Amino acid sequence: MIRRRRIPIPRAWLTPLAVIGVVIALAWVLIAVTAPLWIPYAPNAQVLPRLQPPGIDTLMGTDSVGRDVFSRLMTGASVTIPLALTLVAVSLTIGTTLGAVAGYFGGWVDEVLMRITDLVMAFPTVILAMVIAASLGPSLFNAVLAAIVVSWPAYARVSRSLVLSLRQQNYVIAGRLLGFSPVRSLLTDILPNIAGPVVVLATLDVGTAILLLSGLSFLGLGAQPPTAEWGSMISSAIQNFDAWWIGVFPGLAILTVVLAFNFIGDSLRDILDPVSGGAREAAAAIPVVPGQPTAREAVV
Amino acid sequence: MTLDKTDARPSRRSSTAAKSPLASYLLRRLGSSVLLLLGVTIVTFALTNLVPGDPITAALGEGASNNPATVAAYVERYGLDQPLPVQYLTYLSNLLQGDLGRSLTTGRAVTADLAVAVPATIEIAIGAILVSLLVSVTLGTLAAYRRGLVTDQVVRVVSLVGLSVPTFWLALVAFNLFFLQLGIAPGSGRLSPQLSPPPTVTGFYTLDFLLNGDSVGFVDAMAHLALPVFVLSLFTVGLLTRFIRTSVLEVLDQDYVRAARAKGLSGTRVVLDYVLRGASLPILTVVGIAFGSLLSGTVLVEAVFAWPGLGTYAYNSATSLDLPGVMGVGLVVGVIYLLVNFVVDLLYGFLDPRVRLG
Numbered sequence: 001m002i003r004r005r006r007i008p009i010p011r012a013w014l015t016p017l018a019v020i021g022v023v024i025a026l027a028w029v030l031i032a033v034t035a036p037l038w039i040p041y042a043p044n045a046q047v048l049p050r051l052q053p054p055g056i057d058t059l060m061g062t063d064s065v066g067r068d069v070f071s072r073l074m075t076g077a078s079v080t081i082p083l084a085l086t087l088v089a090v091s092l093t094i095g096t097t098l099g100a101v102a103g104y105f106g107g108w109v110d111e112v113l114m115r116i117t118d119l120v121m122a123f124p125t126v127i128l129a130m131v132i133a134a135s136l137g138p139s140l141f142n143a144v145l146a147a148i149v150v151s152w153p154a155y156a157r158v159s160r161s162l163v164l165s166l167r168q169q170n171y172v173i174a175g176r177l178l179g180f181s182p183v184r185s186l187l188t189d190i191l192p193n194i195a196g197p198v199v200v201l202a203t204l205d206v207g208t209a210i211l212l213l214s215g216l217s218f219l220g221l222g223a224q225p226p227t228a229e230w231g232s233m234i235s236s237a238i239q240n241f242d243a244w245w246i247g248v249f250p251g252l253a254i255l256t257v258v259l260a261f262n263f264i265g266d267s268l269r270d271i272l273d274p275v276s277g278g279a280r281e282a283a284a285a286i287p288v289v290p291g292q293p294t295a296r297e298a299v300v
Numbered sequence: 301m302t303l304d305k306t307d308a309r310p311s312r313r314s315s316t317a318a319k320s321p322l323a324s325y326l327l328r329r330l331g332s333s334v335l336l337l338l339g340v341t342i343v344t345f346a347l348t349n350l351v352p353g354d355p356i357t358a359a360l361g362e363g364a365s366n367n368p369a370t371v372a373a374y375v376e377r378y379g380l381d382q383p384l385p386v387q388y389l390t391y392l393s394n395l396l397q398g399d400l401g402r403s404l405t406t407g408r409a410v411t412a413d414l415a416v417a418v419p420a421t422i423e424i425a426i427g428a429i430l431v432s433l434l435v436s437v438t439l440g441t442l443a444a445y446r447r448g449l450v451t452d453q454v455v456r457v458v459s460l461v462g463l464s465v466p467t468f469w470l471a472l473v474a475f476n477l478f479f480l481q482l483g484i485a486p487g488s489g490r491l492s493p494q495l496s497p498p499p500t501v502t503g504f505y506t507l508d509f510l511l512n513g514d515s516v517g518f519v520d521a522m523a524h525l526a527l528p529v530f531v532l533s534l535f536t537v538g539l540l541t542r543f544i545r546t547s548v549l550e551v552l553d554q555d556y557v558r559a560a561r562a563k564g565l566s567g568t569r570v571v572l573d574y575v576l577r578g579a580s581l582p583i584l585t586v587v588g589i590a591f592g593s594l595l596s597g598t599v600l601v602e603a604v605f606a607w608p609g610l611g612t613y614a615y616n617s618a619t620s621l622d623l624p625g626v627m628g629v630g631l632v633v634g635v636i637y638l639l640v641n642f643v644v645d646l647l648y649g650f651l652d653p654r655v656r657l658g
Contacts, residue, residue, distance in 0.1 A: 234472065
């Protein structure tokens with residue numbers, strides 16, 4: 001039998017930080033799914049007095065056109081969270097595929113793919129995403145496209161460096177000697193073993209994706225009014241600084257969601273780190289911040 | 301690769317300038333840098349041509365664009381009647397002569413705009429790097445020494461919060477609280493309206509005021525830096541602290557640190573002279589990375605504080621599809637990225653004599 005090394009993850013769920021992260025993240029997902037059923041007002045209904053401070057009737061006050069901030073905030077979860085998850089899934093698929101192919105085949109394929117990766121990473125993410133979003137025209141969909149363009153290279157780098165260390169392992173060589181095609185070798189021998197670190201990166205990347213999407217919307221390059229999106233809600237607060245509640249609550253919403261995913265991702269990374277040599281290798285391939293070089297690339 | 305022993309032995313006499321490893325390293329480095337910058341221009345050029353606009357009217361203004369001679373001269377100068385690949389080559393040859401074109405948004409030469417915007421942003425970035433280094437070296441070292449204890453956990457949560465806060469939101473909250481409500485911080489921009497900018501030497505207001513001996517201006521410029529620097533630092537602190545903790549932990553395990561403790565050196569001496577010195581290489585690397593992420597974060601923070609820097613310029617150029625402006629930003633950012641990496645690599649050799657470039 002071919003021995004597969006699996007990277008253990010289970011105990012991650014026992015650390016307090018991870019538990020807090022999972023609870024907050026699940027709560028937000030639940031809100032995103034069920035919000036339309038129980039929010040007190042329609043998110044775009046301008047039916048309340050303007051600029052009301054938070055009170056019993058309107059928990060988080062009303063904005064400058066008389067919309068309920070609380071209802072908009074809860075609706076915002078169903079705008080941001082599914083988009084961020086989709087964005088991460090697509091970047092992960094593109095990046096991991098390209099990185100694995102580059103690492104497995106090496107040679108000019110590797111050279112070309114990695115130079116493209118370098119090129120994308122030479123731009124600061126927000127500036128590049130901003131230029132792409134502006135060229136495509138401001139819309140939430142285009143902001144997601146722009147975010148995908150800037151976020152796949154992190155996965156390509158991580159999966160490439162993992163594949164490079166795996167392809168010389170005996171069980172992979174054994175598979176090749178048995179006549180596995182490159183596709184089969186990649187899918188059955190290699191992918192299961194790079195999944196752990198890639199999943200950790202993806203968890204941390206959900207937070208980055210939410211920050212990037214809401215940042216683009218804040219600049220007016222993502223969600224357009226009257227969409228109840230957190231970043232654009234914050235930017236609408238600029239006109240009414242005295243009504244602090246318009247901007248403060250959406251920011252707290254972003255902070256808690258991102259923090260939850262970072263708690264989870266950071267705890268998962270810890271699990272990969274101290275165990276065996278192989279797991280340490282894997283952990284070193286995960287950058288502290290998605291999109292940045294990994295610890296191994298940076299230090300060695 | 302030969303195994304000839306006489307070749308392998310390091311010999312200073314036999315290495316001439318052309319063959320010296322440093323020179324060839326620099327050459328290779330220069331070559332790949334030029335390639336990367338070329339790539340950057342191609343990417344930005346392709347991006348900004350996704351949407352066709354009418355750059356001529358926008359660049360010359362309504363009046364001049366009615367004058368056929370002016371339009372013809374402009375079109376010829378920038379090759380706007382040519383197919384895109386030819387336009388690109390025209391841009392490149394203008395670039396080599398130091399002409400980045402004229403911004404469609406400001407109407408000024410892009411080089412002149414960048415000469416103002418770049419120092420404004422670098423000033424915030426350097427401030428944020430210094431503040432966050434100070435904070436995160438302290439926090440990271442503390443966490444490493446108290447590994448697994450409450451302090452370690454608290455530092456961990458603090459740095460994760462730093463990575464999770466939306467900077468544009470924090471900037472707004474800080475602006476509202478410290479300027480509008482409490483009135484202890486100055487408003488937006490680089491200077492109070494009643495002051496005029498110092499004579500330009502470096503482009504950094506703080507430094508230029510100092511060189512000019514103007515203490516009032518210096519204090520004002522510093523005060524205007526405070527909030528943007530504070531806001532940007534929080535993210536960088538989050539980024540740096542985890543790295544520094546890990547690096548310090550690795551050094552703490554080393555024999556030479558144990559020896560230093562064993563011979564009775566004070567705790568502070570050990571930290572400063574042995575631990576931090578030993579951890580300086582990874583710290584330096586991550587500072588280089590942090591600089592890149594600062595350039596990214598500054599876009600959103602500059603938007604809030606109306607800071608006339610690279611981020612604001614990039615935003616204005618991008619949203620008005622100003623090709624020369626966007627290309628200029630792309631190039632400058634690429635150059636900064638390469639320079640920072642290069643300086644980090646050079647400092648490696650300086651901090652650790654075992655590191656050889658080549």
